[in-house]
Amino acid sequence: NAGVTQTPKFRVLKTGQSMTLLCAQDMNHEYMYWYRQDPGMGLRLIHYSVGEGTTAKGEVPDGYNVSRLKKQNFLLGLESAAPSQTSVYFCASRPSTGEGYGYTFGSGTRLTVV
Amino acid sequence: SQQGEEDPQALSIQEGENATMNCSYKTSINNLQWYRQNSGRGLVHLILIRSNEREKHSGRLRVTLDTSKKSSSLLITASRAADTASYFCAPVLSGAGSYQLTFGKGTKLSVIP
Numbered sequence: 538n539a540g541v542t543q544t545p546k547f548r549v550l551k552t553g554q555s556m557t558l559l560c561a562q563d564m565n566h567e568y569m570y571w572y573r574q575d576p577g578m579g580l581r582l583i584h585y586s587v588g589e590g591t592t593a594k595g596e597v598p599d600g601y602n603v604s605r606l607k608k609q610n611f612l613l614g615l616e617s618a619a620p621s622q623t624s625v626y627f628c629a630s631r632p633s634t635g636e637g638y639g640y641t642f643g644s645g646t647r648l649t650v651v
Numbered sequence: 652s653q654q655g656e657e658d659p660q661a662l663s664i665q666e667g668e669n670a671t672m673n674c675s676y677k678t679s680i681n682n683l684q685w686y687r688q689n690s691g692r693g694l695v696h697l698i699l700i701r702s703n704e705r706e707k708h709s710g711r712l713r714v715t716l717d718t719s720k721k722s723s724s725l726l727i728t729a730s731r732a733a734d735t736a737s738y739f740c741a742p743v744l745s746g747a748g749s750y751q752l753t754f755g756k757g758t759k760l761s762v763i764p
Contacts, residue, residue: 541693568750579654579739579756580694587750595751627693629752639684639696640752 539563543628543643550618550650558613558646560628567633569611570595570640571603573624580627586611587633618650654753655683655723655740663761670727672758674740681745683716683723688737688757697725697738730762 541562550556560569567588572580582595586605600622602614611630615622625647629640655674664670674683682701686694700707700716700723707714713726727734737757 570752572754577756580754582751582753585751593750596753629694639686639699640694642693642695644693645691 541628541630541641541643543626543646545646546644547647548649550615550648552618552620552650554618555614555616556618556648557615558626558628558648560611560613560630560643562609562611562628562630562641564630564632564641565608566630566641567608568631569605570629571601571611571613572627572629573597574627574645575624583613583626618648620650622648623650624648654755655742656755657738657740657758659758660756661759661761663763664730666730666732666762666764668730670730670734670760670762672725672738672760674723674725674742674755676721676723676740676742678721678742678744680718680742682743683714684741684743684752685712685714685723685725686739686741686754688739690736694739694754727760730760732762732764734760735762736760 570585571583574580584603586592589608628643631640655676658673684699685697688694711728716723737759739754739757741752
């Protein structure tokens with residue numbers, strides 16, 4: 538049981554390049570999330586999905602797009618990377634039933650934009 | 652969604668001592684969750700306390716919730732070096748507000764061997 542798997546773990550991009558971060562979960566969770574974590578800023582929600590084919594904006598969605606074509610996968614895209622997007626990105630998931638469930642997090646993707 | 656604010660921002664204790672960290676929030680909640688993050692790793696869910704509960708235990712963890720003061724505390728007893736990590740609280744609203752979990756800046760705990 539792998540839980541939440543993020544790929545890649547590390548990436549260096551040049552300004553203006555594009556990339557996609559993949560999040561995969563094997564727990565049949567309905568809800569999935571993308572966060573970014575910057576030093577001294579805590580975690581900030583980028584986008585989330587409450588089911589296959591649905592996505593919604595979080596606190597800091599600008600510059601990112603997401604897709605949830607399959608229930609187990611949640612993709613985060615950067616169309617034109619900027620240095621301000623240098624961060625550690627975390628994916629998380631949880632079951633849909635009720636509010637009394639904790640989130641399961643991936644181990645993160647460290648992205649540097651130069 | 653709403654964000655909890657953890658206090659203190661940093662805490663340094665000797666191994667074997669107890670560590671207490673606090674969380675304040677602003678509106679009514681359905682439950683409140685605590686998470687741990689070891690350096691360079693993802694967050695790990697520690698414990699969840701519902702709005703109708705006042706205290707909950709899990710191993711060396713004790714969580715309290717005071718909904719009248721909109722505050723919670725996390726107590727780690729007999730701390731170990733392995734408890735060194737950042738700790739985050741996450742208040743959870745009811746209904747559609749529960750879709751999003753937001754985090755504050757956390758409390759950075761250092762346990763000195």
